Amino acid sequence: MAEKTQRINEYKTRSVQTAKEIIQSAQDLIFTEYRGMSVAQLTDLRKKLRSEQASYKVMKNNYMRLAMRELGKPDMSAYLTGPTAVTFVSADVGPVAKILVDLSKEMPLVVKGALIEGREFDKNGVIAFAKMPSRKEMYAKMLGTLKAPASNFVYVLNGVISKLVRTVKAVGDKKA
Numbered sequence: 001m002a003e004k005t006q007r008i009n010e011y012k013t014r015s016v017q018t019a020k021e022i023i024q025s026a027q028d029l030i031f032t033e034y035r036g037m038s039v040a041q042l043t044d045l046r047k048k049l050r051s052e053q054a055s056y057k058v059m060k061n062n063y064m065r066l067a068m069r070e071l072g073k074p075d076m077s078a079y080l081t082g083p084t085a086v087t088f089v090s091a092d093v094g095p096v097a098k099i100l101v102d103l104s105k106e107m108p109l110v111v112k113g114a115l116i117e118g119r120e121f122d123k124n125g126v127i128a129f130a131k132m133p134s135r136k137e138m139y140a141k142m143l144g145t146l147k148a149p150a151s152n153f154v155y156v157l158n159g160v161i162s163k164l165v166r167t168v169k170a171v172g173d174k175k176a
Contacts, residue, residue: 012063019059019067026055026088029115030100030126031079034058036108045109048099053091059084074120079113094134101130 023029034042046056061080068076089096093116103109114121116129133141 015060015063016066016070019063020071022055022057022088023064023067023071023073026090028089028093028096028117029076030087030089030093030097031076031112031114032085032087032100032104033083033110033112034085034108035083035110041107041109045099045103045107048103049087049096052089052095052099054087054089054096056085056087059086074115074118076113076115076120084112092135094129094132097126097130101127 037045042056049056061084064080064084064086065075065077068074087096087100093114097114100109100111104111111123111126113123114126114129116125121129
């Protein structure tokens with residue numbers, strides 16, 4: 001009996017390899033369904049995401065499953081059903097999630113779930129990320145909180161000195 005051999009299509013192998021490279025270059029992934037969106041809406045979405053260092057690509061579900069399995073990522077098969085587009089986030093995920101959630105209210109875009117920092121999140125988790133302040137906003141709040149005691153101390157010291165100067169000037173004006 002002849003041994004069965006399996007032919008692997010070179011195109012499919014390259015596609016999985018490309019998907020692996022894109023996944024490795026991204027920090028986080030957000031899965032959406034784009035069914036019903038026009039070309040103009042997709043172009044607008046991609047433009048907004050590009051400004052936040054993210055890219056939006058339609059990829060075959062099988063290629064994504066294979067690439068993620070080969071990279072040792074969690075199984076995201078629940079989100080890789082039907083027409084799926086993946087947002088590859090290279091920077092802060094908060095603003096990107098906010099863009100997707102806001103646009104899902106206006107367009108026929110459906111947020112399915114996400115892989116953020118190696119953890120799986122469903123649609124509600126992505127919405128929660130969208131509501132959180134961005135990393136820059138959090139740094140600004142933290143810096144303001146750290147700076148407040150020193151600033152207040154300077155104001156108190158300055159207040160004592162200015163009160164003394166005003167008192168001396170008042171005494172000088174009274175004697176003159």
